[in-house]
Amino acid sequence: xxxxxxxxxxxxxxxxxxxxxxxxxxxxxxxxxxxxxxxxxxxxxxxxxxxxxxxxxxxxxxxxxxxxxxxxxxxxxxxxxxxxxxxxxxxxxxxxxxxxxxxxxxxxxxxxxxxxxxxxxxxxxxxxxxxxxxxxx
Numbered sequence: 001x002x003x004x005x006x007x008x009x010x011x012x013x014x015x016x017x018x019x020x021x022x023x024x025x026x027x028x029x030x031x032x033x034x035x036x037x038x039x040x041x042x043x044x045x046x047x048x049x050x051x052x053x054x055x056x057x058x059x060x061x062x063x064x065x066x067x068x069x070x071x072x073x074x075x076x077x078x079x080x081x082x083x084x085x086x087x088x089x090x091x092x093x094x095x096x097x098x099x100x101x102x103x104x105x106x107x108x109x110x111x112x113x114x115x116x117x118x119x120x121x122x123x124x125x126x127x128x129x130x131x132x133x134x135x136x137x
Contacts, residue, residue, distance in 0.1 A: 001123060002072050002114070002135060003051035007058055007065030009035075009042050019044060019058070026050075026057040031137035032103035032114065045101070047072075047114070047137055068116065071123055072103075072134040075111040083113060089129055095119045105137070112137075 009015045016035060023030060029049040036043050048054045051067050058065045075082045083102070090097065100115035112134065126133060 001069040002047055003067045004070045005046045005051050005054045005065055005067055007044050007063045009044055011037055011040055011042055022057050022061050026053060028054050034101045070114050070116050073113045074132040074134055075113055078111050086113060093125050095122050
């Protein structure tokens with residue numbers, strides 16, 4: 001499993017730049033990032049090379065954040081239906097997905113499905129089905 005840093009940020013001009021500047025100043029590399037918004041704030045989800053250091057630097061700057069474990073599956077194919085097959089296997093196993101986003105392996109250009117679930121057996125289930133799970137980007 002991977003550590004993902006999640007934080008709340010104000011929905012204002014420059015908010016993302018402020019956050020990425022803090023990470024850059026602390027020599028933290030962003031591998032993938034998802035920013036979603038609501039009326040007043042956004043939720044930013046990041047996979048970085050130094051998650052503990054990122055949480056420390058962001059909290060010091062006043063952000064409310066935490067590190068969570070997420071599952072990353074190397075999809076190995078960008079063909080239609082690849083994600084559908086993964087999701088059907090998870091549905092058949094009665095796994096509820098809280099959220100999901102797609103990233104890419106920078107070296108192989110292979111798509112990576114990153115998702116969160118509360119089901120503790122999901123990682124073992126996916127490995128048993130032959131999926132290649134990542135513990136780093």
